[in-house]
Amino acid sequence: MTDANYRDVLWAFSLDSNADTRRAIVRVFSREQDIYETQSGPFEGFPVDLPLRQRSGSSDAPPRSTQASPVPGDLWAHGQRLFAAMPPHATVPLRTATPDQPVRLKIASNSAAIDDLVWEWLNDGQDPCLALRPNIRLSRVVPIHLAVPPLTVAPPVRVLLVLTNPKDERLLDPWREIAAVRSGLSSPFYSVEQLAEPTWDALVEALRREPWHIVHYIGHAGVDRGQGNIILHDDSERTHWIGGSDLGAVLPMTVRLLCLSTCYTAPNYQIAGLPRLAHTIASGRLPTVIANQYPVGEGGVRGFWQAFYAGLLEYRGNMNEAFHDAQAACASTGGPDWGSFSMVIRDQSGQALRFDATSSTVAGRNDEEIQAQFLTQFANDLSTRVLTYGAAAPSSVVEQFDEVASTAMSMTENLRRTE
């Protein structure tokens, strides 16, 4: 499945700051870049009544718990409620999707309240949920203006595992935790290393040492001032919180997937920190992220990651397909675990890696890919600034964006032609 096979539908939500009450607006796009290029015109916003959680907790708020898995019936009703809230024109493309040309339904928002809704359970009352149907791929997105070109990788894919277990936190069973994830990485096409000492300094050093492709974190999370954090160790093996932007600043550009697995042998301190981190603003420079949004059991963890990592090889780096297969595999065992896994695409395509068995071809190509990625991210940073300023954007920033974007697009196009 290539990018051209998908039909994209983007639901871009925003909280209506003009209204006295908390109300959401949705705009429907077929391309992410339209968010940046079209501020008015055909992409009219429609009010939607979403079950957003208030301070005291509303009756139809998302069924979320940090201690135990939510009840499937509640999740199903929640997903139905979300679907019913959408204006009809937003859901029409979903009905016409086919397995050969699936709809890639992307959900974006400017608000943590909307991100926190369990969109994975979106359903129209018919079994199964939309995300599990063969003609739909459902993901979250942090929209960017220009698509980040994929990185060609000659296997083995380098994976860095980070398991944390700070002593002032509810202690995990590290062997079981790591074994459940590693069971998916047994293929010789993966080269896996576990960070020996999960401190910030050790992580930064490990990330500087080698161009990893995937970083897989297992452990507790936390929310600090609205931002998601993973929890590493300090020098005394106590907790050391790291936010999304700090993590994004040290990830090598070759890391194209960040997996944030909740611990399951002890209740997560604050699991909401994982999806919050996944939704860190675009300038935070994170890659595509898969994160747990509610607690899962050991069977769910094993089932999902085995299918995901196998699918990633099978689909040559296409995360849309690998994620879809993994959700389906996890769902087939029953229970709500499958919907805990949420994928936040941050490169537009979810095709962040492209496997190629010929290592000699890859080596020469990677430098150009890295350069194109660097310029694309620079252009996207500038585009975010232009969007933030709106009509008041300084001309120099607009000119700078035009110049950098033009070079980035030209490099990406050259790479595409030689694929």
Add this chain to the structure above:
Amino acid sequence: MTVFDDFRVAIRPNLQTRTTWDIELVDCSVKNLRGNKGSVQPAFTRDQLAQLRSRHNWPDSNRLQAIGQGVWRSLMSPALEAAYLTCVQQSSGQQRGTRLVVSMIGNEGDPPGPQAIRLQELPLEALYQEQMSFIAPNAQTPVSRSPAAVADRAAHPVVLPLTVLVVIATPSDKPPANMLDEKNAIIRALQGMANQGGGAIELQFCEPPTREELTKRLGEQFHILHFIGHGAYDIEADDPSPRPYLSLERPDHTSHNIDAETLSLLLVNAHVRLVMMTACASAQPTPEQVQATVGPFDGMAQRLVSGMSDVTAAVAMQFDLESSAAVTFSRSFYTNLLRSDLSLDEIVARCRNDLVGQFNVGRRAWVAPVVYCRCTDGKVFAIAPTRVVHDPAKDRRLADLEGSRRAYLEQIDAARHQPPAIQDALASLIAQNQAKVDALDRQRDELLGETLRLRGGTLDANREVACSLIVRLRTPAAIGTVSCRLRFPADKMEFSAAAPGAASAASVPMVGQRGPGDSTVQVQNASRGAQWAPGELELATLTFRVKDGVLDPWIEIGVLEAHVAVDGVDTLFEGMHGVVFVS
């Protein structure tokens, strides 16, 4: 001038008990006292918090002492208390002050009981200990907060005037306030300092106080953003830490909120280093509104200082400040801010002391200000006492160029943590970005006309870089003595040699050291009586060595107090900082 020892404490909710807080002494003058200092059961109650936030029944010294003792017992575990008192005693014996900096880390969700408070609600500034009395108003023991356990930002070099953008917003759907009184209070507070005879502070008001106008004005270069108005919290989903926002106005004067994250993003381009937030002093919030009206400044300050912008410090009020106290605070604050030897927490400690002096220690006004700072030694600005006047159009263009320059530097920063193979792949793009920075510096130089610029470069194999000190002339002139100050991070680089430049080969530059990272350069009789044509002329080459192990991708060398004798007249030129690229 008082020299301070840091006493940095990290406090976090205990995840197991939910009713205790864990204390860690991160840094202090007695090294072996550092480390875990156990846990405390918060003694400060929600009733006490309500009393402190209420504007009624003050002054009351006994009540404020009881509150301060509760705060002390909520922060000071026995081990931390012993360490603090030891460090204060030792520092004081050496005529040094002790700076208490507290990082509150994590978020504990809802309080475990009706009388319990959240960690973030603890009014640290009220700390009281029997022998020491109130801690925060004592300029020897300032109290501040930091989002980071260690200071990670350097003071920003500033050529006066300090520019301040004041936003006063009083939306019609919020409790009423007399906007004119607020504005006059600020102007009165700054009388003699602002906009007068080349004054040291340039005050501008954001009028109308709309989002559009604020966005536009932030495109200009201001050092300080001072917001006066209403704020509130907005709860999002099950996040136990609500999002704070400030209320600006729409054209019809109803409120238009700007949340902390959006403001933080706007500030990414704005180069504002210090944000002040005060509640409308003339507004009359009802007791029910007090929490919602004043708390958000605290939350907003944390977010802004933690964000990706250049904001390195914020001063916010944790409850409303009455009008007369606001005037005293502003006057004292801006007066002390101009003193280059004072740190921000020390400045605010002096403000607290002035409030105590004017009113009474039993009045709670001095507890209201909260300082968030992530700067080394608590210094936000490194102020040079000079003044250069620009016109607004030129200022805007300069700000635009600076914005573009910063964007290239940020990209160079972004490559910093990449593995060597990736850095190699990016080498040509990094070099292009370095060249862009140099080109933009040249454009700024041309726009300014008369400048003294340090042109940096890239390190050689010996980790040295020869920087050119260049004077730019707009008109033909004979140039006599040229002098300036250079400021650079002494922990990262050192001056190593000076040699005459191409244009003044006969004049050997003299370099003196005022302190670590603070040097003076003087070139005497630069043109030897000859008239130099307009353009760029190299006066000296100054070689710096970057220390081993420094990984910063670039280091800025500030050029301050640039004096050039033009046809016999000592003239102040614009100093243009140099950038040294380490990789």
